[in-house]
Amino acid sequence: MNRAAILIAMILLGGSVASAGTKGDILIGGVAPKTGEAATFGLSTENGVRLAIEQANAAGGLLGGRRIRLIFEDDKGDPVAGKLAFSRLIERDRVCAVIGTVMSKVSIAGADVAERARVPMISTASTNPLVTLGKKYVFRACFIDPFQGRVMAKFARETLGARRAAVLYDAANDYNKGLAEVFRDVFTELGGQVVAFESYPERSVDFRPQLTKIQRAAPDVLFLPNYYNDVALQARQAREVGITAQLLGGDGWDSPDLAKSAGPAVEGGYFSNHFTRESEAPAVRAFTEAYQQRFGAAPDALAALGYEAAQILLDAVRRAGSDSPEKIRDALEQTDLETITGRITFDANHNPLKAAVILRLENGQQRFHCWVKP
8 A cells, every 4th residue: 555545545534544443343345246247347346445445444444443344245246146245244244334236236126125224325336216216325426327328319419420329228137228218318309310229138149130120220329338248249240230330338338358359349439437547637546556556457437436435435434423324324415525536425316416438449448538527
């Protein structure tokens, strides 16, 4: 841990270096897909959360020098496994709060557990509005699908000048379906025409029947609001059936495996995201340096959101002056914190108001294109 990172954590936590662990550990749960279809998301998320907690402990812990201990569970990208993971953390480990998870379909299941148990939950990257809707104890660190769907529809229509759009999405996934519907509705509102709106069953590997229909409709852009592993197959198969449309997507594209698997098929594609390493903001540069030093790799958006969710929770514990779940929840509602992606406050549904970034894939690398504010 370098000195700059420790100083940043000290400032965030509003304390000074002290002897940690003097009154018992503060137990925090973490949930992410460490195996399964979104495993790279889970690894990055856990790394980001761990870095924030390690920095906080190095700066003296919380609540008079108490050490923070993270207990992490793998949800396997499955709602049933996710529900069990949340239950174990809350009932067995007695955590005071849970950070996670990534996939909306799993966060929705976990949110029911957290809400019933009255234990605060902060989803790192689940963008479906239903995750927090009507929940008293559930928050999130990321923007929601209506925002990023609108961002990409406006980008397609107004920046790229697209008149005809097609959409291909996983009908079984709350994230994919919600993002697809928002893009369709906004693109149409803006005077565009959605010439194909195709879905596919979960765990599909052959998308040629849907892509052949899309090819016949001759779209200018093809929106793929799916996770990176599906997108890699879809991009390659789209080019195979003769689709030349500009490819667009959401934050589910954010994995180094996408460009590795899709190769030239996804080159030049644009997608919305939460974070860019190309930012010159001092906090982003410090985080990127600390993450690179700790894990030997550059952080992606999932790592940034994990780090940010942990920052938000640790700040709430500090302001609450307690690891009581009820007091932490109350403090979370009053959040007004400068983080690595900007200042965080929550709306009535516990969603943060924050900007989105649009990235472009160039030579297999993510390149910053522009910021889009709410």
